[in-house]
Amino acid sequence: MSPAMDFEPRVHWDVSVQSYLEAALEAQRFQDIQKALIRPPLSTCLRVNSLRVSTEAVVKQVNARVSRQQRGSHNLAAVHPLVPDAVMLPGQPSDGCIDYAAAGGKEVRITRKTGEAVLRGAPIYAPGMLACSAHINAGDLVAVSIAIEPPGSEWCGITRGSLLTEALNAPSLRTLYIGVGRAQMSRADMFRQSSGTAVVMEQSVFPMPVPVQGLQGVMIQNLPSIVAAMALQPKPGSRVLDMCAAPGGKATMLAQLMRDQGVVVALDRSQAKASQVTSLANELGLTIIQAFRMDATRAVLLEKRSRGKQQEQQQGGGQLTPEEWEQQQQRLAVSAAAGAEKVQKRAARKHAARVLRGFEQSGPKASAAQPPIQDHHNHQQQQQQQQQEPSRLEGHESGSAHAAAAVQHQHEVAPPALQASPEGFPPESFDAVLLDAPCSALGLRPRLVQSATPLYLAQCGLYARKLLDAAVHLIRPGGRLLFSTCTISPFENEASVRYILDKFSHCIRLVPAEPRVGGAGLVGRHPSGGIQACLNNSSTEREQRGASVQGQEGVQCQNSHDAPCMRAVGDGEKAQCSEAWLSEEEASLVQRFDPSGPQDTIGFFVAAFEKTQSVCQTQQ
Numbered sequence: 001m002s003p004a005m006d007f008e009p010r011v012h013w014d015v016s017v018q019s020y021l022e023a024a025l026e027a028q029r030f031q032d033i034q035k036a037l038i039r040p041p042l043s044t045c046l047r048v049n050s051l052r053v054s055t056e057a058v059v060k061q062v063n064a065r066v067s068r069q070q071r072g073s074h075n076l077a078a079v080h081p082l083v084p085d086a087v088m089l090p091g092q093p094s095d096g097c098i099d100y101a102a103a104g105g106k107e108v109r110i111t112r113k114t115g116e117a118v119l120r121g122a123p124i125y126a127p128g129m130l131a132c133s134a135h136i137n138a139g140d141l142v143a144v145s146i147a148i149e150p151p152g153s154e155w156c157g158i159t160r161g162s163l164l165t166e167a168l169n170a171p172s173l174r175t176l177y178i179g180v181g182r183a184q185m186s187r188a189d190m191f192r193q194s195s196g197t198a199v200v201m202e203q204s205v206f207p208m209p210v211p212v213q214g215l216q217g218v219m220i221q222n223l224p225s226i227v228a229a230m231a232l233q234p235k236p237g238s239r240v241l242d243m244c245a246a247p248g249g250k251a252t253m254l255a256q257l258m259r260d261q262g263v264v265v266a267l268d269r270s271q272a273k274a275s276q277v278t279s280l281a282n283e284l285g286l287t288i289i290q291a292f293r294m295d296a297t298r299a300v301l302l303e304k305r306s307r308g309k310q311q312e313q314q315q316g317g318g319q320l321t322p323e324e325w326e327q328q329q330q331r332l333a334v335s336a337a338a339g340a341e342k343v344q345k346r347a348a349r350k351h352a353a354r355v356l357r358g359f360e361q362s363g364p365k366a367s368a369a370q371p372p373i374q375d376h377h378n379h380q381q382q383q384q385q386q387q388q389e390p391s392r393l394e395g396h397e398s399g400s401a402h403a404a405a406a407v408q409h410q411h412e413v414a415p416p417a418l419q420a421s422p423e424g425f426p427p428e429s430f431d432a433v434l435l436d437a438p439c440s441a442l443g444l445r446p447r448l449v450q451s452a453t454p455l456y457l458a459q460c461g462l463y464a465r466k467l468l469d470a471a472v473h474l475i476r477p478g479g480r481l482l483f484s485t486c487t488i489s490p491f492e493n494e495a496s497v498r499y500i501l502d503k504f505s506h507c508i509r510l511v512p513a514e515p516r517v518g519g520a521g522l523v524g525r526h527p528s529g530g531i532q533a534c535l536n537n538s539s540t541e542r543e544q545r546g547a548s549v550q551g552q553e554g555v556q557c558q559n560s561h562d563a564p565c566m567r568a569v570g571d572g573e574k575a576q577c578s579e580a581w582l583s584e585e586e587a588s589l590v591q592r593f594d595p596s597g598p599q600d601t602i603g604f605f606v607a608a609f610e611k612t613q614s615v616c617q618t619q620q
């Protein structure tokens with residue numbers, strides 16, 4: 001074993017994506033961003049649940065830990081000057097001098113995704129282990145290395161459970177050393193256990209954040225995520241929708257800003273993910289969050305349109321592609337077999353929709369007190385699960401995230417778990433809507449592999465527009481919409497804002513996204529033809545195939561992380577790919593968080609809109 005002392009991983013980008021971003025952001029800026037993306041932000045941001053505990057108390061507690069455990073290596077924690085519920089823990093750049101010799105040749109190798117979380121301060125859990133040296137016992141010091149997938153591959157070349165021998169240090173296998181840790185279990189247990197901490201880091205190429213486990217009323221959350229929730233300005237007692245809510249970081253922040261009064265309807269496309277939101281709300285003792293499984297692109301209940309579409313499909317669907325036709329046939333077969341069960345489920349969904357509509361008439365308080373669907377049996381089961389499973393944050397809050405709930409009475413006040421989803425919501429149902437769109441996630445840090453392709457960026461941007469369309473219909477006149485992403489891709493950010501401002505110019509206007517922590521958005525248009533040109537020029541065979549089949553057949557998404565599976569970049573959608581951004585004035589209202597900027601945050605984008613009047617029928 002000969003670990004390199006410097007942490008200088010070379011991260012390959014798709015050539016076309018790189019040229020697209022270089023042209024958009026300018027070469028030097030993109031180079032700086034690339035450098036920033038391979039390391040975690042130096043500071044850790046703690047979100048304080050100020051309904052339970054004061055930020056001053058948290059600052060005091062954290063600083064007490066700093067002085068005890070990491071004397072001299074950290075500056076003191078402080079409340080963020082513009083974000084009152086955020087406590088910032090500054091970190092010092094590491095000198096990179098790791099004493100690998102102390103490990104005496106013992107080593108563990110972990111998956112790349114685990115490694116990225118560890119670089120943000122998480123311990124190494126058993127499932128993240130890939131290989132390790134022979135004869136490792138609890139208490140041993142071990143060198144820690146990450147196995148990196150080669151460009152274009154999803155497998156790093158090492159089978160879990162392997163013995164680390166010279167062969168696994170072959171130059172053909174990409175390995176990155178990130179520090180030294182202490183084993184918490186034996187080699188055998190590392191591969192036998194499906195949970196539990198396998199190794200705790202003692203020295204890392206990046207400073208390890210102050211441990212926050214056990215701190216009451218705090219959770220780790222990226223600063224821009226907190227800013228996004230604040231910029232929506234949700235009012236206590238109002239009715240708010242979070243369209244893409246799991247795992248619930250922003251939904252819970254919204255509830256906190258609303259002083260846990262009113263209702264936050266939180267949607268996500270899978271039941272498991274919707275349940276994550278409920279779990280986090282329970283942990284934090286927030287009672288107003290109602291989580292549903294729902295495809296938010298279909299969240300607007302437009303009676304006429306949905307009936308028309310249903311009829312069209314039943315008639316054989318002149319508009320359907322062969323692929324859609326086949327999918328429809330499969331669905332019909334399944335639904336026929338489902339028989340009585342389906343009738344029951346539909347009744348449950350109708351009931352839920354009725355309750356939600358009823359809520360419209362009776363006001364927020366009534367709905368909060370009477371959740372759409374109650375299923376006490378499942379609620380109990382879920383609570384048991386929550387007690388067994390540690391809480392995790394994913395999505396924007398990648399890396400270690402320890403939701404430390406300051407709640408004594410959570411099981412008394414937690415809303416029951418919701419098992420069925422309503423069919424949708426009538427237009428203008430909400431006072432405020434948050435759309436934290438699934439995106440290409442090019443702003444997340446650290447990222448040791450970048451696999452995004454032009455097609456993927458195009459799909460993500462178009463998917464965001466679909467969700468934005470729904471969002472605009474769901475807000476009431478006078479209400480607010482907050483759009484955010486964790487990507488640096490302008491097609492998903494500024495070009496999406498342009499799309500919505502142009503399409504709904506008569507009823508939507510940009511308003512300042514505040515507090516103002518990030519920088520201005522991009523002005524003008526993409527200088528070399530935008531994502532469509534990028535797609536056309538794309539070098540890989542796969543991309544060319546994707547570009548050449550536009551509008552003809554489905555293209556599967558290629559990434560697993562929150563991959564928005566759009567069918568295809570269709571002919572009708574091509575026009576949307578031309579890439580106009582913002583005017584000077586508009587750019588000054590949105591916020592673009594640059595990962596290489598002085599704030600040292602993840603890459604993020606925030607835009608706030610106000611709906612001035614109803615969307616006219618022709619726009620629907």
Ligand SMILES: C[S@@+](CC[C@H](N)C(=O)[O-])C[C@H]1O[C@@H](n2cnc3c(N)ncnc32)[C@H](O)[C@@H]1O
Binds near residue numbers: 245270
């Ligand atoms: C960026 S993450 C959201 C993070 C979340 N807002 C938070 O702060 O914790 C995007 C989420 O959108 C969900 N999603 C993707 N497509 C969706 C759809 N059509 N309807 C609802 N949710 C969707 C994904 O499952 C994922 O959980």
